[in-house]
Amino acid sequence: MFYYLDSSRRPQGPHSREELEEMLKQGVLTGETCVAAKGDEAWAPLEKLLHPESDTPSMQGEISMMEAYRRAFVGYATTSGRATRKEYWLFMTVFGTSWLILTLVFVAVLMSYAVSATASLKFLADFDENIIMSARLVLLVLAVVTGGLVLLMAPGIITLQIRRLHDLGMRGWWAFVPLCLGVATFVVVSMETLWFFLAAGPAEGQAAVLSALDRPLRLFFAVSLAAILILSMVDSQRGSNKYGPSSKYPET
Numbered sequence: 001m002f003y004y005l006d007s008s009r010r011p012q013g014p015h016s017r018e019e020l021e022e023m024l025k026q027g028v029l030t031g032e033t034c035v036a037a038k039g040d041e042a043w044a045p046l047e048k049l050l051h052p053e054s055d056t057p058s059m060q061g062e063i064s065m066m067e068a069y070r071r072a073f074v075g076y077a078t079t080s081g082r083a084t085r086k087e088y089w090l091f092m093t094v095f096g097t098s099w100l101i102l103t104l105v106f107v108a109v110l111m112s113y114a115v116s117a118t119a120s121l122k123f124l125a126d127f128d129e130n131i132i133m134s135a136r137l138v139l140l141v142l143a144v145v146t147g148g149l150v151l152l153m154a155p156g157i158i159t160l161q162i163r164r165l166h167d168l169g170m171r172g173w174w175a176f177v178p179l180c181l182g183v184a185t186f187v188v189v190s191m192e193t194l195w196f197f198l199a200a201g202p203a204e205g206q207a208a209v210l211s212a213l214d215r216p217l218r219l220f221f222a223v224s225l226a227a228i229l230i231l232s233m234v235d236s237q238r239g240s241n242k243y244g245p246s247s248k249y250p251e252t
Contacts (some may be wrong), residue, residue, distance in 0.1 A: 001015065001037065003037075005043065006245060010245070033045065037146075053114060077155060079162045079165075079230070080244070081243065082164075085167075087160075088232055089232070099157060106147050107190075113143055167237060174228070178221060185218055
């Protein structure tokens with residue numbers, strides 16, 4: 001009995017050799033469709049199974065860069081299933097880096113807008129009011145656009161991270177630990193930064209609370225993020241786990 005990888009790289013089966021041949025005739029499968037029997041060490045093209053004399057090489061569920069992007073976008077709002085190491089890092093290299101840059105731009109623009117909207121700042125006192133209003137409008141538009149893009153891209157990264165943890169047999173909610181710590185750190189740092197620029201600083205009690213939260217939050221965020229990234233470098237768990245079968249390795 002054999003399994004095959006469908007268009008979404010999900011194992012299907014088991015099927016007999018005759019059933020695979022029939023699906024090939026019907027166009028459901030192609031000669032390049034990856035198949036493997038339970039216990040095999042690698043996936044191999046269906047053509048290789050049906051015609052062993054062929055020189056077509058075997059493979060272990062390897063995917064191209066475009067396929068990695070396609071699978072990540074297809075699973076944009078899906079937390080079920082598994083994502084291989086290659087799928088994760090190919091997608092994160094471009095998409096995740098772009099999201100990080102946009103996030104930093106959003107934070108910088110949001111801070112600039114908050115500062116420019118504070119009429120009590122001394123260095124704005126000499127500027128024409130029309131210039132200040134125009135600057136605020138431009139910064140507000142930039143903040144809305146970049147913030148919208150950040151929010152639009154975030155779910156795809158989170159769900160991919162969850163599926164990557166599933167691929168290791170881990171619970172997906174671990175992906176939310178650095179996320180929650182990052183949001184908390186952002187809030188604390190933002191409050192400290194705004195109060196620094198504002199004419200009136202925080203009250204003594206508020207400053208003490210922020211100071212007590214700032215350093216531990218940054219430390220925990222850095223440690224949790226590093227742990228998630230290191231785990232994401234681990235190879236796929238072989239065979240099936242409670243989140244589904246492996247799309248890289250056959251059943252064992």
